[in-house]
Amino acid sequence: MNILFLDQSGHLGGAELSLADVAESHRDRCLVGLFADGPFRAHLEKRSIPNTVLVHNTIQIKRSSGWIHSLSQTYFLLPCILQVAKLARSYDLIYANTQKALVIGGLASRLACRPLVYHLRDILSAEHFSTANRFIAIKIANYCASLVLANSEATRSAFIAAGGQPNITQVVYNGFIPEQYQIDADSTNQLKHQLGLKDDQFIVGHFSRLSPWKGQHVLLKALAKCPEQIVTLLVGDALFGEQEYVQQLQQQVIDLGLENRVHFLGFRSDVPQLMAVCDLIAHTSIAPEPFGRVIVEGMLCDRPVIATRAGGATELIESGKTGWMCTPNDADQLAAKILYCYHHPCQTAAIAHEGKRQASQRFNLQFTNQVIDQHLDSVLQQS
Numbered sequence: 413m414n415i416l417f418l419d420q421s422g423h424l425g426g427a428e429l430s431l432a433d434v435a436e437s438h439r440d441r442c443l444v445g446l447f448a449d450g451p452f453r454a455h456l457e458k459r460s461i462p463n464t465v466l467v468h469n470t471i472q473i474k475r476s477s478g479w480i481h482s483l484s485q486t487y488f489l490l491p492c493i494l495q496v497a498k499l500a501r502s503y504d505l506i507y508a509n510t511q512k513a514l515v516i517g518g519l520a521s522r523l524a525c526r527p528l529v530y531h532l533r534d535i536l537s538a539e540h541f542s543t544a545n546r547f548i549a550i551k552i553a554n555y556c557a558s559l560v561l562a563n564s565e566a567t568r569s570a571f572i573a574a575g576g577q578p579n580i581t582q583v584v585y586n587g588f589i590p591e592q593y594q595i596d597a598d599s600t601n602q603l604k605h606q607l608g609l610k611d612d613q614f615i616v617g618h619f620s621r622l623s624p625w626k627g628q629h630v631l632l633k634a635l636a637k638c639p640e641q642i643v644t645l646l647v648g649d650a651l652f653g654e655q656e657y658v659q660q661l662q663q664q665v666i667d668l669g670l671e672n673r674v675h676f677l678g679f680r681s682d683v684p685q686l687m688a689v690c691d692l693i694a695h696t697s698i699a700p701e702p703f704g705r706v707i708v709e710g711m712l713c714d715r716p717v718i719a720t721r722a723g724g725a726t727e728l729i730e731s732g733k734t735g736w737m738c739t740p741n742d743a744d745q746l747a748a749k750i751l752y753c754y755h756h757p758c759q760t761a762a763i764a765h766e767g768k769r770q771a772s773q774r775f776n777l778q779f780t781n782q783v784i785d786q787h788l789d790s791v792l793q794q795s
């Protein structure tokens with residue numbers, strides 16, 4: 413099966429890392445078409461996944477764009493739609509990984525008479541997208557897609573609640589390679605000292621792009637309620653222009669007197685190694701998380717994970733058994749859970765082991781890719 417994958421981003425976000433994992437198993441017969449150049453393309457190159465940048469101008473539709481802006485930008489997409497339609501004739505199907513890829517890929521699929529699969533990695537709710545963007549995404553998915561793969565039940569439900577057709581959706585969780593998260597103690601100690609962390613410190617890691625809905629500010633508030641030995645690593649960068657939020661976080665660190673307890677590490681490509689350095693992983697999204705790769709990654713690293721109880725995150729953790737859940741935007745509750753882990757290392761380690769055991773079984777990349785391939789085969793058989 414020859415697949416034309418499409419993704420709008422040049423950045424390495426969770427959607428792009430997940431797409432690379434799917435595309436790698438098809439690298440002999442696929443092309444990843446991008447609508448922007450950047451680190452994602454370099455990541456694909458490194459993994460020998462064929463790729464091309466289709467447009468060099470950034471497409472100017474944002475999650476919050478209104479009707480006039482979104483529709484006018486759709487007009488500017490026309491040359492790109494024609495380019496993708498032409499390219500798609502050499503492939504069996506188009507696989508759109510993001511919303512802008514859906515718009516372009518959807519219309520191109522009609523012109524090229526090729527089936528469209530949409531991998532939906534976002535919760536299509538008012539908390540995340542404007543009415544115009546939701547309307548356009550749902551209409552194009554219903555009209556053009558043979559299959560919508562949702563990354564969680566929560567993502568699927570939001571799609572249906574927004575008007576998406578239930579009969580074209582399937583839930584497929586993201587997959588991971590468990591062995592990539594087994595890090596030896598020597599290299600962990602080495603990295604810990606390179607980062608200037610002390611042995612008596614209790615390290616809470618947060619791994620995500622810096623964005624208000626990812627809730628790094630809630631972790632800082634919680635940290636201020638914890639003893640001094642508890643410190644945090646904020647791993648990730650502002651990928652989509654959230655510079656104002658980064659400044660707010662830096663100011664919050666000063667206002668709360670946390671200068672010696674918060675380490676901003678920026679974007680890193682050694683996440684498993686950094687997670688191994690941590691005693692605890694915090695996921696703090698204040699809006700429903702569609703899936704939450706970092707939750708599973710923390711579990712695979714044998715680290716206790718505290719996540720917020722909303723969206724797909726609730727499908728990943730059984731609170732009190734494989735990790736903990738707390739109310740979004742509740743710094744007091746988060747601080748209480750961090751303190752529990754700090755004071756109860758044995759109970760916490762037992763939960764982390766159970767989390768690792770379950771995550772290795774439930775979120776295995778080999779299985780995920782097999783399930784996706786079965787779905788793609790049936791799309792091709794029906795087309």
Ligand code: UPG
Pocket residue numbers: 424425426427429430533534563586619620621647648649678679680681683701702703704705706709
């Ligand atoms: N990461 C890095 N380096 C960093 C910081 C993060 O590699 O410095 C990785 C992190 O390990 C994780 C990914 O980036 O693998 C971020 O994942 P996640 O927060 O889940 O992704 P989002 O960028 O929010 O992407 C969307 C959804 C998310 C879903 C993902 C894949 O919001 O819920 O898990 O798509 O389907």
